[in-house]
Amino acid sequence: MSYANFCSAQLRDMVAHHPFEGITVRNEEKSRLLSSMGNKRLLILRNHGLLSHTHSMPGNTLPISDEIVKGTTRDSLQFSPAHGAGENVLAALIRRVHRIDASYRG
Template identity: 60%
Template sequence: MSAVPEASARPAWCEPQEWAARVKLAATYRVFHQLGWTELIFNHITLRVPGSQPHFLINPFGLTYDEIKASNLVKIDLGGQILSPSDYPINPAGFVIHSAIHANVADAHCVMHTHTTAGLAVACMEGGLAPTNFYSAQLHDMVAYHDFEGITVHDDEKPRLLKSMGDRRLLILRNHGLLAHGVNLAHAFALLWTLNRACEIQLATDSMRGQAIPIDPAITARATRDALQFSPEHGAGENVLAALIRRVERIDPSYKE
């Protein structure tokens, strides 16, 4: 089943394809709110606007995720210029990280960044993500690391961030948080959910007495090949995201406004 929610009344200033993208992105912000993947008014999910122009949608700076609606998402270009009617600015820190990836990775149509407790805790550990649980075993050679340089508001960090990320879709920002990019919302979500879940299990495991059982690299490589939920050819999380959006719809359908 598609994760695209039923469209609501579209404003005259917005093209149909862009409105559909706005509705689905707003729904995903509400999903993050329900999962607790929020940090007051901070952090971002950005989505490429359908079409030939390098424009993308970002949350307005000042609203919590449960206040996000299709109509109040902000369309910007790669220079950070606001291109849609908006009563709010954008967060420079979000713009720097997300625009670097959108501008330089051709199929990075969606970028997600979180500061969850588990994700940030693992990002603060020297060893990073450990291959010791069911979820981290599905991320063999899929995670890159970028050293902390402070608050990400400086453009000169962009090339170093891109170099750190390389060709991997998951990036642990050391001392900072988690990041995923995908070919669409559901793809990025499936990747980020798995990484965050791996961090949650690692956080719990590290709090217990005893030694975690390492998983052989040959097994993690096989588990990653078998984890078809990341593959666009096998839905790449569309059914999961659709189910979570249906839950949002039952609770509060105002995201479609």
């Protein structure tokens, strides 16, 4: 691994990686997360985010309520093309271009 600056060099031998498995809410992924983390203090969820823990990380995890799980599913669908992801952003950009120069429409 190469280090681009002193900040990244401070993390030598402290970072683990976990492959992307979708939104991290399924119970069966817990053991794989812990396995990926091993004895490292930091975990990068590829294409997802970062996790960290202290020396006294508990063996049990906090449960996620059904309400939060349902909300997470609902919220994540906004990024899916099958559910119109980006349509509102595209429409706003088209309006902006139209205000600048409507001749683009031909």
